[in-house]
Amino acid sequence: MAEPLRIAYSPCPNDTFVFHAWSHGLVPGADTPEVRFADIDITNGLAERGELDVLKISYGQLPWVLDEYALLPCGGALGRGCGPLVLTREAGADLAGGTVAVPSERSTAYLLFRLWAAKAVPGGFGKIVVMPFHEIMPAVRDGLVDAGLVIHEARFTYRQYGLHSLADMGEAWEAETGLPIPLGAIVARRSLGEERLHRLAETVRASVAAAWDDPEASRAYVLAHAQEMDPAVADQHIALYVNAFTADLGAEGYAAVETLLARAAAEGLVPAVDPGALRF
The missing domain is CATH 3.40.190.10 (Periplasmic binding protein-like II)
Incomplete structure (x- = not known):
């Protein structure tokens, strides 16, 4: 066998x-x-x-x-319409110099974030922290990080944590590429x-x-x-x-x-x- x-x-x-x-x-x-x-x-x-x-x-x-x-x-x-989100505690927060939690530095979400941030965060973010994706929203809510890059069902649940969507990586990607x-x-x-x-x-x-x-x-x-x-x-x-x-x-x-x-x-x-x- x-x-x-x-x-x-x-x-x-x-x-x-x-x-x-x-x-x-x-x-x-x-x-x-x-x-x-x-x-x-x-x-x-x-x-x-x-x-x-x-x-x-x-x-x-x-x-x-x-x-x-x-x-x-x-x-x-x-x-389509399923891209990662950048979440913050405050609407319209400035990520310059901030700490961002991500699920992986070898993820599509991270690549899309880096491509977006190169244009959207002129001052550059400060530090990347990798953590399991289900820990990211609590970390943003509790002020352990300044922003979180989230995937999967977090698109449907982030408001339960009192968080705001600063940017949708998928929207940015689709607007630029149509793909x-x-x-x-x-x-x-x-x-x-x-x-x-x-x-x-x-x-x-x-x-x-x-x-x-x-x-x-x-x-x-x-x-x-x-x-x-x-x-x-x-x-x-x-x-x-x-x-x-x-x-x-x-x-x-x-x-x-x-x-x-x-x-x-x-x-x-x-x-x-x-x-x-x-x-x-």
């Missing part, structure tokens, strides 16, 4: 929704997965160390791992071989299709890992982050990824990437 594929993704509703069928043996003929849950900053590190077979990582991490991992054309998170926002990527070890990589892509697509065909089948799994999230918020989360690009990146999805990485490389934020390396 073949060894299980070691995979890692976040406990967020979009990931558990997408991978429910595969992780529960509901995709006929699929490799057996051995699942590990981890926040994005951890999975980014796992990929950089080459520790697992299949991972959900940030597109901001991709340039550092493309030699060892191939980008799968499905299963990830791209979209969707590339957030999370699914990567698989190149050493698995091209044939198996194609089979993995079909497995992920089948898992996505199964989730859409029977949304209630994954509901208990989604809510069990959603950190006490309100079910209605979990539903909003899935509706926003699981879309046509999850089933297939397509030409527009690849264009978004290429544009993000090219702009970030031009600013010295990531190594330059050959667009051909994004496909296998």
Whole structure:
């Protein structure tokens, strides 16, 4: 019997929704997965160390791992109207010299923030602090940091913390490029071989299709890992982050990824990437 594929993704509703069928043996003929849950900053590190077979990582991490991992054309998170937000305690706060909490320095959110801040914060921010994304809003609320860069369901819940949205990174990105926002990527070890990589892509697509065909089948799994999230918020989360690009990146999805990485490389934020390396 073949060894299980070691995979890692976040406990967020979009990931558990997408991978429910595969992780529960509901995709006929699929490799057996051995699942590990981890926040994005951890999975980014796992990929950089080459520790697992299949991972959900940030597109901001991709340039550092493309030699060892191939980008799968499905299963990830791209979209419109789903960008990270910069939150502050006071509306219209000035970030010059301030401390900003971010979920990862190798995240798309961070790249979008740096590209935005280069124009919007002429004095430059002061310090970046990395912390798990669910700790960021309390840290901003309690004055531990001056601003927080938030992702995922924080778009729907930040007002509960009395916070204000200073800027929407997605709005800035879409206004400049007209492209969707590339957030999370699914990567698989190149050493698995091209044939198996194609089979993995079909497995992920089948898992996505199964989730859409029977949304209630994954509901208990989604809510069990959603950190006490309100079910209605979990539903909003899935509706926003699981879309046509999850089933297939397509030409527009690849264009978004290429544009993000090219702009970030031009600013010295990531190594330059050959667009051909994004496909296998």
